[in-house]
Amino acid sequence: MCIQLFPNPPPRTRYAAIAELLSSLGEPAYRLSQLVRAVHRTGTTEYAQLSALPRRVRSSLIEAFGPTFADLRPIARQSGDQVEKTLFENDNGARIETVLARYRTGWTSLCLSTQVGCGLGCTFCATGAVGLVRNLSADEICDQVLYHQQQGPVDSIAFMGMGEALANPHTFPALDVLTHPDYFGLSPRRITVSTVGFAPGLQRLVDSHPQVNVTLSVHSPFPAERSTLIPLEGRFPLASCLAILDQHVAETRRKTYLAYLLIDGVNDSPAHATALASLVNSRDQPRLFHVSVIPYNDAVGVTPAYRRPSAARVAEFLRTLRSANVRATQRQQFGGALDAACGQLHAQYLSSAPAPAADRRRLPITAG
């Protein structure tokens, strides 16, 4: 199969544009990192308030880019005991959300979004029910991290919110910015990219950012059934994604994660667990694959027949995997009203103020 990968180069990031402007103004090379440090430290994104910078530089930035460094602003927040959801909007009204989880150990993990809605139509997903509105820019992806870092430390980042990260070509320059020592300076080992199996993007990710963690959604070991849950299976089969990961773990020895969403009466039988264990054990390096089992949560706008399995059913599924020597754990979830998959806050927003139908569309496979 010949696939054209991301044919259009993504536009420059804000960081590249500012670097170019500062260079044209004859500013010293350190000015950009000085600006980024000031934004992170002061908690403001208004250029006028960044007093660490010379006034002439602030004026030039405002003239070239407008008054603020960030393209997103927070418009709603829901806080629970351990989870905080934030809804963001840009100047065009596009809305996306983040979920910040605080673990009892003190670790904080930010789940961010890469698309407004999503066009891949997974039948268990609130975001898939919205449809794709558009890809986020690299700057909009990074702005989510910036906002939360201005509030406090963020220890790890997961590209697991709204959208299929690897179908958005802007994910890659966003990873460059997040790991750049002069900008966010995040270790790639503290970043996880989750995918339902967008194979061209997965190949690009393991080639360009081999130290970034990967989570591949499996959700069924049986191709026909998997395609009813994840329609992308028909275009990029699970087997092709696993072949990419086999090569990746052989080259890097990095542990790779397989997510398995457990839906009552759909994919939670002993036969599913046994087939999943066989799939893992048939890898070249099965000990480098770890299965994260995630019991389904009722979500807005999703197939009503899907239900959360009982705790006993989840335990039995895990037991079957482990008895076949598969490394498997239940992904930690948080209780209460915010115990929901990414995408719910936004879906609730859309249910009261829906996006124009004309803006919703299916994702072209060669995203660009």
Ligand code: SF4
């Ligand atoms: S699970 Fe991910 S890829 Fe599938 S519809 Fe939802 S956001 Fe899109």
